[in-house]
Amino acid sequence: MYELIKEKRLRKNREYQFVYRRGKSFVNRYAVLYVLPRSPKQSARIGFVTGKKIGCAVDRNRCRRLMKEVYRLHQSELKDGVDLVLIGRSPMKDIGYKQAERSILQLFRHARVLKKKG
Template structure:
């Protein structure tokens, strides 16, 4: 689960995933994934730029992304990977079901184990 212990928090962690990982865009989000050499739970970071809106909108977007990850992880846990989910302007207007579908599709395209 994407609880606080399994979050990417430091800028260096986000940059490592961005530079070495695989980037998969979708209408509702952009996923960056970097595999690790362990089977520990996925570490997940969420980011939403100011282009998306003010703080209220950005926080709502982040909450929707976190909940989408929870829904996907309930079905099958994600392990051995660092993920960065980038909220887009389109995240706000997408239905939650479409957002979860976007996440599943991007995980599959990125080749993340547990998302098949």
Template sequence: MQRQHRLRKKRDFSRVFRGGNSIANRQFVLYIKRNRSSELRLGISVSKKVGNAVTRNRVKRLVKEVVRAWIPSLQPDVDLVLIARNPTANMGYHEIKSSIRHLFQKAGLFHSIPEQE
């Protein structure tokens, strides 16, 4: 994922947590906050409860890949923080994609629906 589409700083995460709305399903919690820029920015959080470092990094890579493909279809002026819950440790790419798609549709983040695979 490109640098302009990442949330990296603690204060950015805190701003989204404090001022944003949350939506959840069994696998993920999504915090959404409008931003002043014209770029979508995403932060990913995977706790140690999900698994060891290898598992957590795998989940982060899969989430980044799913969202990277959808950036043109998503609203551009939002900050998102996606928190992975424990079931994501055993999920594959297509399961994660389906779960995130469900969450994004529930939040109304798509301005055009991406194609199904």
């Protein structure tokens, strides 16, 4: 069973706030990605956020599940030593997995947090 372990997760509000203040943001239609570099020896940590503007709890949870699934399948491709906050935007509630995957991977590439191939 898949589980996002504590060491790979942002958990405290102050950790999220630190990434928001000090990190660099990357935006597309479906999501916003905040990236904050850390020591390369530390593993990458990620947090998932959906605001109330998206809609009811069902829609917000669906968006979070989409983002988590994309992360789960591509976490081995991410560089170590970064903190990431992935924020779902309201158009994400109306898309399928493939479109969400394309969108989030585009943000990862633009932010240069994917490992080099080869």
